[in-house]
Amino acid sequence: MIAKSIVALFFTLALFTIAQSPSANHVNASVNSATAFSSTTALSATVARNFGRAAQAKNTTAAPMATVAAPVYEVFAIRYASIPDFPVNALIGDADPGRKLSIAMAVWLIRGNGHNIMVDSGFYRPQFFKQFKVESFIKASEAVGQPGIMPAGQAALTPEDITDVVITHMHWDHADGMDLFPKARVWLQKDEYTYYTGEAWQSPRTHGGIEPDDVLAAVKLNLASRVTLVNGDAQEIFPGIMCYIGGMHTFQSQYVGVNTKAGTVILASDNMYLYENLEKHVPIAQTLDAASNLRAQDRMKQLAASPRLIVPGHDPAVFEKFPRVSERVVRIE
DSSP states (O other): OHHHHHHHHHHHHHHHHHHHSOGGGHHHHHHHHHHHHHHHHHHHHHHHHHHHHHHHHHHOOOOOOOOOOOOOBEEEEEEEEEEEEEEGGGTBTTSOTTOEEEEEEEEEEEEETTEEEEEOOOOOOTHHHHHSOOBSOOOHHHHTTOTTSSOTTSOOOOGGGOOEEEOSOOBHHHHTTGGGOTTOEEEEEHHHHHHHTTGGGGSTTSOTTBOHHHHHHHHHHHHTTOEEEEOSSSEEEETTEEEEEOSSSSTTOEEEEEEETTEEEEEEETTSOSHHHHHHTOOBSSOSOHHHHHHHHHHHHHHSSSGGGEEESSOTTHHHHSOEEETTEEEOO
16 A cells, blocks of 8 residues: 555656646656656655565565585596606706606596586697607697596597586696687687787797797687687686686686586696696796786695695696596596
8 A cells, every 4th residue: 555655656746747837848847757656656665565574574484595616527547648858857946957857748527417518629730740759749739538547437528518618827738728629618818818829929939839820720719609718717607616826927818717526626727837836936937927827826725625636737746646537547546
């Protein structure tokens, strides 16, 4: 009854407004009055609804909102190649110049919640085999089909099964294979994409490690509406999967947090080359901001369920620390 009275009151006020309008402004007044009538009618309807809700609230108690648990994913590290005799001081700045390591060239696969997600995509273009000695190479698109990733009795994954590819940064050994997965959506930091498709090429000193073919591939995928630009830090791209700003390994590198049965796994990629970076609290050698890199490593320790679940980008020890499911693959757990 009260709500109806309020509606009637606003209706009367609207009619009064029309009646008081000067004849010289009749057309404008009619338009304005119609607008006023529409607004007051909407307002009165809102008031009426609020009265109704208030009446219901007296007799009901609001039900608590249910908490939805984040999906639990499986995470695998896959070694698609090795580069032998790599100088460690290119990874850790204060390392002995004579120290060498056969570094792991790795990608990571996240499975669950209806998704098969690659984190990074390796390399495959021929120019890189001329620049580096590469051993035991397979394309990332072939690596996803390695034994042990899928449950027994299920077919191995194919490139067409990959739903998404998260590119942590645009360096050739992580981004070159982004176009090997024909149905995948590519996730890349917005500032990383913007910088390396534009300003970085204004100077020869600001695109080291970035391959023009990879930039063109990213642009083509974007033109095909297959790129999602991640806009900054702590962005949840899927329930239970977060992207975080890295330590400026490139212009805007990122790393990935994943909810697993063991808790949060951090896939650091090149924001942490080796376990040694974390253990000695030393920045990676290739960074635009050493202090930023150390802050990123400190944050990883806060985010991960355990420091052992922070997975570096090129450490062969990853494939010794975690359960092996096949020759090239370990399960991160």
